[in-house]
Amino acid sequence: MESNHDKEKQVARHLAGNAKARSLAERKELKARSAERRVERMERARRRQPDDDDFDGLDGDDEVGTRVPPQRVKHVHVRVPTAALEPPEPIPESAVDARDLALVTGLAPGRARVRDVAVGETDEFDADLDAALARTQRASVAVGDRVVLERRVGGRPRVVGVVERRSTIARADGTRAGAERVVAANVDRALVVAAARSPRLRPRLVDRYLIALEAGGVRPIVCVSKVDLVETAAERAEIEAILDEFRALEVPALCVSVESGEGLDDLRALVRGQTSVLVGQSGVGKSSLANGLFGALDLVTGRVRDGDGKGRHTTTASSLFEVDDAGTRLIDTPGVRSFGLVDVTRNSLESFFPDFDAARASCHFGDCGHVDEPDCGVRAAALAGEVPARRYEAYVRIRASLDG
Ligand SMILES: Nc1nc2c(ncn2[C@@H]2O[C@H](COP(=O)(O)OP(=O)(O)OP(=O)(O)O)[C@@H](O)[C@H]2O)c(=O)[nH]1
Ligand SMILES: [Zn+2]
Structure with missing residues (x-):
């Protein structure tokens, strides 16, 4: 026969069990919700257009290493004269004192993470971009750039110039027609x-x-x-x-x-x-x-x-x-x-084939696609060997693979 005391104990155990079960279910649900949110975040990141105010290396969904909280800036729309949006002229390597050289390893709005290559060590620090670079940051400074540093007493060093590049990985900058984002x-x-x-x-x-x-x-x-x-x-x-x-x-x-x-x-x-x-x-x-x-x-x-x-x-x-x-x-x-997927369209394809420019001038149609149009200068040039056949073939293949 069970005593009242035992019954009480049983009830208490039952309640405790319920509470535990509920909290387990809750935790499971919380976990599922957080996973959902993560997937949403990842999808948002994938959908994000290049005109968003994200900066490479700060956010995105690749999970390498420790995440550093993204630094965000609010969109501020200020009318800037077009000339001010042109990136400053790159600096020839020969004009730079090697002691002032640094390598850009990360970027945030108005700021670069740099490695002091002159010192020959891998220690890194933050440097501010000067006004002209900050204004044109998408085109003027990228990870991998070699930059000129101005050291300041009692202040963060400042990036005052970018050394001529030997190559770039660039995409169209959605915020400005014809502009590139490096x-x-x-x-x-x-x-x-x-x-x-x-x-x-x-x-x-x-x-x-x-x-x-x-x-x-x-x-x-x-x-x-x-x-x-x-x-x-x-x-x-x-x-x-x-x-x-x-x-x-x-x-x-x-x-x-x-x-x-x-x-x-x-x-x-x-x-x-x-x-x-x-x-x-x-x-x-x-x-x-x-x-x-x-x-x-x-x-x-x-x-x-x-x-x-x-x-x-x-x-x-x-x-x-x-x-x-x-x-x-x-x-x-x-x-x-994500480079390369959105960067080639039927309209932009020709810009990747500057070697067609001379031949293009003799196409009959101004909007010639150089595939099956009559009197095509580019096709004629390819047949005559003036444009490399493999370039023309690549063009035709890629054009066929593009939707519109
Ligand atoms: N069998 C096999 N699976 C692989 C190999 N390399 C990658 N995978 C699998 O392919 C899937 C995608 O690999 P990821 O390295 O995350 O691909 P990713 O290109 O970095 O993807 P994003 O981060 O979305 O750009 C994972 O499930 C990997 O385990 C491989 O050599 N063999
Ligand atoms: Zn043509």
């Missing part, structure tokens, strides 16, 4: 990543990356990722045939897998001592490849993570990583990652 500078190599499977390999998409990179003077390497998922010899042969097309254009092209390790040594050798970026559709394995090649990257220190998380005197996240002691660098920002 998302990275002085990049040697772009690893154009396309998956063997999931998502399906799309060679025409790779073509688009190649011409967009060529426009900025960045040399591509085509990487077909996830080749461990390839099941048959026929499928593998198909991929190799596609890669041969790129190799014929003197573009290095290789199969890689972070699962089997295939191709990683070759790729590491290709990018050694150079500054690289990874571009390609979402989900093709860019982060996995960066980690497979170099190890985990640390946004706070701008280095491969080595357990040394010492605080630095910067509030701006780094997007430029030193991955070894041989000068091998990786730039990784949301702007770079």
Whole structure:
């Protein structure tokens, strides 16, 4: 027979159990809601147009290293004379005292995170952009830029000029017609990543990356990722045939897998001592490849993570990583990652083919598309060998792959 006391205990246990169950359910729900919010945030970040007030390396959904809280500025619409929106003239390297040189590793509105290359160490600090640079920041300063620093007694150093670039990764700036937004500078190599499977390999998409990179003077390497998922010899042969097309254009092209390790040594050798970026559709394995090649990257220190998380005197996240002691660098920002997808349209395609300009003058139609129009100067020039056949073929292929 149960005593009252036992009953009370039972009831208490029951209630406690309920409370626990409820809190578990609640916690589960909270977790689900926070996951939903995260997905929403990621989707918002994906949808975000280039005229949003985000700055590369500050936000975005790639989860490498520690997140540094984004610094936001309110949109302030001020009418500025057009001349004031032109980026200041770049400074020739020969005119710069090496002691004043610094490397931009991250950006925030009006501010750059820089590495003092003159001192030869990797310690980084924040510097203010001078007024002319701050006003034209999207075009005038990018991660990878070498800049001229003015040191100030009792104040933050100031960036007063940008050294001439040897290459750029740029996209149309949605806020101003014809204007460019530079998302990275002085990049040697772009690893154009396309998956063997999931998502399906799309060679025409790779073509688009190649011409967009060529426009900025960045040399591509085509990487077909996830080749461990390839099941048959026929499928593998198909991929190799596609890669041969790129190799014929003197573009290095290789199969890689972070699962089997295939191709990683070759790729590491290709990018050694150079500054690289990874571009390609979402989900093709860019982060996995960066980690497979170099190890985990640390946004706070701008280095491969080595357990040394010492605080630095910067509030701006780094997007430029030193991955070894041989000068091998990786730039990784949301702007770079999503480069190439929105940058080529039917209208802008011709701007990637300046070598057609002379021939274009003799097209019969002013709006000639150079594919099946009669009296096309470009097609005639390609047939006559005045325009390289592979350039014309690339143009036709890419044009066919564009929707409108
Ligand atoms: N089997 C296999 N799966 C891979 C390989 N590389 C990446 N993956 C998987 O592909 C998925 C996407 O990889 P990510 O590295 O996040 O792709 P991402 O290109 O960085 O994607 P975003 O961050 O959206 O730009 C993950 O589930 C990875 O585990 C690979 O070599 N083999
Ligand atoms: Zn034409």
